[in-house]
Amino acid sequence: MSSHSEIEFKGYALTSSDPLQWSDLQVVPIKPKNFGPHDVEVAITHCGVCGSDIHTLTGGWGALSKLPLVVGHEIAGKVTRVGDAVQEFKVGDSVGVGAQIGSCGECRACKHGDENYCPKMIHTYNDLYPDGVETQGGYSTGIRAHEQFVFKIPDGLSRRDAASMMCAGLTVYSPLKVNGCGPGKNVGVIGIGGLGHYAILFAKAMGATVYAFSRGTKKESDIRKMGADYVINTDDAEFYKPLQGELDIIISTIDYFSPDRPLKMYLSMLFVHGKFVTCGLPDADNTLPPIHAFDVTLNGCYIGGTHMGSKKEAEEMLQLAAEKGIKPWVEELPMSKVREAVEGVKSGKARYRYVLKQDLVNYE
């Protein structure tokens, strides 16, 4: 493969602002980032479909100001070009790119290796570079990114499997790591979809005991195969009562908070100073159910949030996945079938993550 393959940047984009057309994506040309010395260019082979893509396309996270918009931030592909200052990557490397594509590099968060909390962070799509170029995502043939946001995929991990780790995996891996998941810890996972299934796989890989919470019983046998030690049906109105004080960490993937499910039910399952982390990001009009100070007082527990993960966490996660042979439950579709995938995510059909195989250009 030549070292300066010319990528024809194009992708499946939202072109209409009619909310009924949110899943009707058309192929459009893309203007990529202006290539700089720290940048890496990636020919995309796979892109996972994330809940964020749906929240964005439907306008649930706010009206879109710039169309056309190409979403997708669970990207895997091959390096085709590197800037002069890049040492970590070379042409041909298998790499991934997640939900963040820029940060300032200078602030305290960046200097501490927490670039995913930089106040000036740039998202992989629907955002803007300082020079005015719009960021376009991975339902496309290629992307350019600063090397800080490109992660090498270790040997033993396929691009198909690594793709959805770039956002879904990292989004749950980071709070597991931050909150000390490991042997001897009890981790609850609420909601077993794309994020939730990764939380089970990673928490088990890190040595914890895992309690999986799911509505109904239809996913139970899959959840046991994923490795969960206990499966709890949350349709049972009292599901939380036998588990008071049992859990050290709860990874919540709840994507819609219902007022008839007070947070205090979940919080009561935490051990002293346990952590409930909301990884799911609902629509802008869906706030957390009301909490009283009493709800966090009885066990001194914490409710927290999380935002993607740092490069350091991403590399650690990918290495763990390769070493422990973590296999995500992925359904692969050609990228031209993106409509089926995004509608499937919206209606909760994914078992447990769709990955689109890029089919506009053949890079093999």
Add this chain to the structure above:
Amino acid sequence: MSIPEIEFKGYGMISTDPSMWSEFQVVPITPKNFGPHDVEVAIKYCGVCGSDVHTLTGGWGKKPDVPLVVGHEIVGHVTRVGEAVAEFKPGDRVGVGAQIGSCGECRVCKAGDENYCPKMIHTYNGVYPDGVRTQGGYSTGIRAHEQFVFKIPDGLELRDAATMTCAGLTVFSPLKVNGCGPGKTVGVIGIGGLGHYAILFAKAMGATVYAFSHSASKEADIRKMGADFVVSTHDLDYYKPLQGTLDIIISTIDHFSPDRPLKSYLSMLRPHGRFVTCGLPDADNPLPTIHAFDLMYNGCYIGGTHMGSKREAIEMLQLAADKGVKPWIQELPMSQAKTAVEGVKTGKARYRYVLKQDLVNYD
């Protein structure tokens, strides 16, 4: 000193008429049935806590049984110990805080976190398994299981230690749990009894302290307490220059107002910083509504806390003795409890009232 026989009596609320919440009468008290692990304390001083007011007014939702003697910032001298007690002897200077019982057997108790035992018993307005009601420290004496009695170190006056057993401990525990120490930056919201202790202890632990207050009149005091920065929350944009500055926020907010969204406080936290609500508002006052986004931008945490363990209490009292921590207290005779509780309700305390027991002279 000869060991007095305690005549247990105290200043109790006797009427459930809400307008009589601060009217106290001297009432006899049935103390705990004395057991082998118990310690009996002749009370010298008792601090006045926001909890006392929330309980007396019914604000916490539970209509108290009367007569009710409140008060859980207790100090005095040991008069009697049960046969199994090895840690204390008569004459020792000790304190008792807001908790008086736990099961001792659950995972939480065995981990040394008895302040989170699901079967905890509170120092007042609670009930022992044998049916005896717990009555608090606006009184002549109290009996408590030794796990809930803390020795006051030399170098720390009883009068100063009293309010540490609840107010001090309530802020010391989350500071400790969340790693307060040199190199850390702590914000304290609301400088009353709890808040002033948060400044004193955070400084004693080596942190940099930002104090947030809406009372311009307190600024000089706050600087004397040792706060490095004083921020007036009257300025609606006060939090903007402080984005991402704080590791820990100790919130003593006692009433959450919907026009003060939590997100402005949360934005001041560093990645994974902790906002701990130490203040416990009335039952009808929930936290302001939050969206998951408010927690996402800096991956921060909102938490709660409940008193502290004996281990934390001992550490706190030793720190106070070692570093000469001096709380800002106003002493009143216990017969003036009405003035004190009404002063707390209207925010007048500078910064904690301590009642000197005046029903019986133990000297």
